[in-house]
Amino acid sequence: MLRKLIAYEMKAYGRILVPIYIALLALAAILGLSLKFLPEWTTQNVFFVFAVLLYIILLLSVVVVTTLLAINRYYGNLLGREGYFMFSLPVRSSTLMVSKTLSAMIWTAFGTIVGFAAVAMVSIVAFNGTDYIEFKQALHMFYKEIISPNIGHVIFWIAIMILVLVTVIVRVYAAVAIGSQWSGHRLLGSVLAYVGIKIVETIIASVISSVDFLKNGVEHLMWNSPADVNGFTNWRLQIVVLAIIAVQIVIYWVLAWYFTDRRLNLE
Amino acid sequence: MKWEFKNGVPIYLQIITVLKRKIASGEMPPGSKVSPVRDLAMEAGVNPNTMQRALTQLEQEGLLYTLRTAGRYVTEDEQILKKMRESLSSGYIEDMFDALRELGMSREEIVEAVGAFGREQ
């Protein structure tokens, strides 16, 4: 069922995001071509300036639209009118929530990839692969010198990025689920709930970060310098940091679940 | 499309009356096949359970009979059909008597009026 739910989410996101992706990549190709073939006057041409502007807008809109969609797939689809359909499906509320979270993550990944691809495309098309070998060498060097020796560190930061993404998503879901308790003022309620959650989080974060070994420890982790704070070596610190984020996720998840499953308040 | 029903009388009894009238009038001739319960229920705009109940009662009265596989048929037994017509007509006469009594007519007056009406026809 989870697979079917995600397939449904793919359609719901895709119908809006895929056209933006296509437009963005097409525009990137056009920009690259015009840089290649019309190098003298292109930069002064009003159409070129316009195209660059559009390109930037499209890049930004990938971020904005993905964010809004991710929120609305919970706020509108799950807790709005369509919630009558979603909550009639033979699945648990938690399965619905997992499908929403995973879909938001998948489309964040797609957006990131397409964003990078769009940037890369301009230069690839413009320079027609002349720099390709250099580029490949640079990439190889980057991997050999930076990634490979620090593989544990890299994996740690990738894990952190993924967990932080989950935190961001589940935090929004918790806020939306709490805010939707306020019939007639759902949107305002959700915004207020989000602000409230952020305030509490900031207070707790400031308490936690005043703990010395964590403050120093995170700095060590950031630069991957060997740490030995109060006997905490790097990997132990890494576990502590991951655990703190995981606890956040659990708290937001339980909040979101409670207000979605036990206190559902559909329009 | 829908059959008309009166208030205050169980629907299944009213269905029975309607079906009897259909049989008497030849709309459902003796020996003909009766539509399936669901179709009749749809035609009448009533619950299939109610229609089933009415048909079962008509079967008990012998007006309908069921062949195991082929479905339900109207009886060809003249005796039973005659009885049904009689009971229908006595019902009408009863209704008429009630209505005319309400107008203040006596039994004799009613009988005379009915006789006169019959002769003029």
Place this chain on the structure above:
Amino acid sequence: MAAITCSNLTKKFGKTTALDHIDLELEPGRIIGLAGPNGSGKTTLIKLAQHMLVPTEGEILIDGKAPGPETKAHLAYLPDRDFLPDWMKIDGLVKLYGGFYEDFSRETAEQMLTNLDIDKNMVFKKMSKGTREKVQLILTMSRKADVYLLDEPIAGVDPAARDYIIRTIISNYNPEALVLISTHLISDIENVLDEVIFLKSGTIVLHENTDDLRTRMNKSVDEYFREVFRC
């Protein structure tokens, strides 16, 4: 086993009591009307059956089981509003239902859509309100469910549409299923009902066989309904 059992079922929203200690047993194979004015607790009862609300007290069981994924797989629910993803085409909605519900019959749905001349390539949002309601009814009734919960299916529709809805309910009627129809307009559907429940301010004031009620009160269910709920 009863298709729906409520024991001591209570739902409060803050200080308002929407359902007040309800005891109810609804048997399969019956079409039952859930009648009451707006705000009497009809929708609350239906939502409790779908786990869209959680009881404050007591319990509601569907085929002996607490509402959840298992009961939802065999329960077809028609909410009292537009509830489908409206950007989808009818064709997509039929596929969506077929994917999520094992008891959904695509042939039945497509047959009914064809009968009504509904274009399957049409986007749901772009159809008239009446057509949208019909599509939602068709999708709901194309399931071979054990329990059908139809919330106000005939409110605000014209007589032709009402007849269509009633015919659809009868023609898809499954002798082993329970059909619960909530309404505040009893006259339109009383001929179709086996039983009727009167709900008043969250309590059951009557639950009776409709033919028995007609005989006992010597009036139509609708007339009696108007008497009970006279304001």
